[in-house]
Amino acid sequence: MHQTGTGSTGNAARPSRRTVLAATAGVTATVTVGGAAHAAPGDKKPGDKQLRALISGMTLEEKVGQLFVMRVYGHSATAPDQADIDANLKEIGVATAAELVARYRVGGIIYFTWAHNTRDPRQIAELSNGIQRASLQQPRGLPVLIATDQEHGAVCRVGKPATLFPGAMAIGAGRSRTDARTLGRISGAELRAMGIRQDYSPDADVNVNPANPVIGVRSFGADPQAVAGLVAAEVQGYQAAGVAATAKHFPGHGDTAVDSHFGFPVITHSRELWEKLDAVPFRAAVKAGIDSVMTAHIQFPALDDSGDPATLSRPVLTGILRGELGYDGVVVTDSLGMQGVRTKYGDDRVPVLALKAGVDQLLNPPSLDVAWNAVLRAVKEGELTEARLDESILRILRLKSRLGLLEQPYVDAAGVHRTVGIPPHLDAADRIAERTTTLLVNEGRLLPLSRRTHPRLLVVGADPASPSGTTGPPTGVLAAALTELGFTATALTTGTAPSEATVAKAVTAARNVDAVVVATYNVTAGSGQQTLVERLVGTGRPVVAIAVRNPYDIAVLPSVKSCLATYSWTDVELRAAARVVAGRVGPRGRLPVPVQRADDPAQVLYPIGHGLTY
Template identity: 50%
Template sequence: MVHRLREYGRVRSAKLSRKTVLISSVTAAFAVVGGGALIAEATSDRGGEPEGDEPVDETTQDPVGELLASMSLEDKVGQLFMVYVHGEAADTADTEAVASNRERLGAENGAAFVAAYRPGGIIYFDWANGLKDPAQIAALSNGLQAASTVPLLIATDQEYGSVVRIGEPATQFPGAMPLGATRDVEAAERAAAIAGAELRAMGVNHNFAPDADVNVDPENPVIGVRSFGSDPGLVADFAAAQVRGYQAGGVAVSAKHFPGHGDTSTDSHLGLPVITHTAEEWERIDAPPFQAAIAAGTDMVMSAHLQFPALDDSLAPATLSRPILTGLLRERLGFTGVVVTDALDMQGVRTGYGDDRVPVLALLAGADLLLMPPDFPLAYEAVLNAVASGELTEERIDESVRRILALKHSRGIVDDPETDEGAAAAVVGSDANRAAADDIADRSVTLLANDGTLPFRAASASGGVLVTGWGEQTTQRLASALAAQGLGVEVLLTGEAPGADAIAAAKGAAAGRDLVVVATRNVRAGSPQADLVAALAGGPAPVVAAAVGTPYDAAHVRGANAVLAAYSYAPASLAALAKVIVGAIAPTGALPVDVPAEGGGVLYPFGHGLGYE
């Protein structure tokens, strides 16, 4: 760690052993970062005892403060930003990547950008960085860290399930709602620990997870299966478990999206949602998971781009609301860690505000880390100009930078920013890790309705099985999983909105089959997918409807002989579906949400789940 600080030329010449330096830095960091417990084991393998009676310079007790004092205002403002860069390597010369970086960032590649602006962090996306395999990702991470004078937060959104940035060979866990269906908090913590270790092996030291939203709106277009469920207590328990797990695996975490995004019918990527909960409802429904995550020691809390009139009657988006970020999150809930904004290129926060004003207003509200402004040079200059004009003080900037630097110390990022590129492949996607994902998937599948069609016995099948419905990869993978169970399978993709011709083709393909399995996702009343299930249910073969997204599909699949909820189209979940269908395993999942009936009321209540006799 010390050699990193000396790059600023302001560190005193303290003669400390490696272990003493680390312990003092972590202790200083935990004085600033809220929540969490200092784990002695985390320091036990990082060096020996002080040699002999070598004196310790007692003045060097605040390495975060030392580093902060050595930074120029421009250095500090850079630390407030996390952006994405294009390119599969830090020093990419790819023509398209260079052009994109120049346009958005004013630098040719990631290495040049971090050297010039010293940002607090970089966020990875598969479409920007390739993210092809563990060795490539680890090399990208190391290249970025080598170019930076202050080690970077390197982050991604690896929630699993429906939000995945790093695909196979990384272990693909089913996601939040399937975990909620298992009711196994220890499994959630174990999954996060495995996922965290895989991410850190690739040089990714921060994950924007877990999702702490309580999904109480079945029509929610942006959360859904990203939530553990609709019960505040369940979500609180699972969110806290995943905070502990990810941190045990070696990565920092961010509970999101404060003050709660679970009851909205608007996607904040596209518009500005309004949450109509009363203050009492917020206290009862939305707050508990964030309180639990804070108590568990979450490193960050991410703000939501939404209006919450009961919490701030000015109707400023929460990301720009001082009553919400400072009054509620900091002062009332006592969070002293890093507040990170959701992506500032989302329409929800840009509605009514210029891109030059949003970063300044977010800092004034209480945010620390500004994620993905649409025009980084504009945002960077806007913050500098706000300090020059007196709208922001340098002391206010220092508060946020101190929190960010303290986080980097507390998670060992300053001490050990790089990773072993050669070892990454052995850690990521190991057989043991995949087995853990399979076990969670097996225990999450929930049987909602069954007239005796399931389990379907392969030995009695002569006409085979038709797999149809949503998702080209999903239907193919489900068919392969059923074939692995000994069934003859045909696949007919009908898609998200099958028309009359596609439905007729599916009916024709179902003729003579012993079973029809329809994969559904995001079915609503009057949906063409519902029409497909209804049409197939009129035929001679029994129909199994399998929801591979939210279980709310079950309210609309009229006439199906059996209804299953897998909550995910991850390979492990599709394999688990196949095992449940043929009776290789019994369904043991329990609904983590209420499934409402089309005409009102509850069709399948929270906790519902059938088994096999």
């Protein structure tokens, strides 16, 4: 049986606009003295007095709810598809998003593609409005902070027709803080138009481990100073657009070979190395005024030798992040459904320990009922104080106030098309992508290909799972783009683990064209992809490899005479690569990470900053 303090079932009449404004009147008011804004005595920031008044009127159950950011299935707050109703009932115990906010009074909701929240921009805006309406109908109802992971590149929750940009490592290859700021400003404006006010981006991890299975191209690179500059610029762009940016994953997830979704990574950096490497981008984010910081489900013994994950570590979150880095914004956990935070403690203990460590928002627990009741019980039994909850709720309400949610929680769903995916935004994404494509090898000046000497092209290669920014496998996107540029390009998808029969089919097809473009995806020594490339080179036809995820592929493709890196396989990056192949634009990207020799990782094959031009 779910415990609530309101007894509400979501059927209360929606408050009038006047009532809603009255409930939050003065929230953003300041006291002006000598032209400067000052907080009232005893309050830390302007508006705190009014926010504390809101908190003092909340029941304990309502306070607990404000701490949670939860998933929910469905494209509509009140009328999702039956399959989504079934999923909600099974996982959350409610049928709809409206019932979720009525029962648990959650302070936030996270959108996912797989939860069917993000069909198209207008639908997303209407879902956001429906969630806000359901929350504001409740007694003492407050707007919900709606969030998503819109990192761009490999991780995108909102797809076309929204504007999709190159991912972080591609931006790192472009080396332009202006481009990073533009990305944040445009993406932030589009997210805000759809009612999404918190983006779990940018990734502030310094990726120094080529084997990192969870960060990789989601990082801007391996140089901490370069990463820091791009993180700060993207934060400025997002927050200038009225969307809370989120630096993740503190204290730094860049040097691990374990995916925290499925295991419990251990970072072995010394405290001194952490200061010089991992901490640098987070310090830059704090200096840039970052609205929220996401924790990492990693063990970092040099920072806390207890064996606890950083998400549950008071020395890491309160001692270092708040104390040493001086951060006083919202701290949000990474998903509490991930194995990295569930290895040592049960799902009932994790949210309580996270709050004791210094967390403010508890993201996506596997069972909201278990987590919500665990926090409630911890307060009633004295393990947590209500004052500790108030501290986090104040930070959350400060953020909601700063984002304008308390004054205007709704968006114009009918007018979303005026902001999302408009031509100037799409053009900006294309131009940025052109500045990120990196030419690693070009022996004999094979590139650019000429329509006169190489009119017929075969595009073969991998078909990785498609992020939201794609219209199909890389082979199809590249072939279509090259055809538009005047070539006759045929696509043949060979997969990420081609069989001998598939390789033979590709080799036969290659003999009937003038050149081959092969899309590679995380190639390893002895793999089917490596065999495919070697056999294609053996045909004598010119072969251009395009590493569509990790730039490290070139280390195991020594026979390739020309190789580009795109850092992701979204349409915007692949179309830019096609323009580089065709010579419409020159390659301008530079490696943001080193590529080591495959046979001797201690030796660098291509250093940071490497990139050819023509």
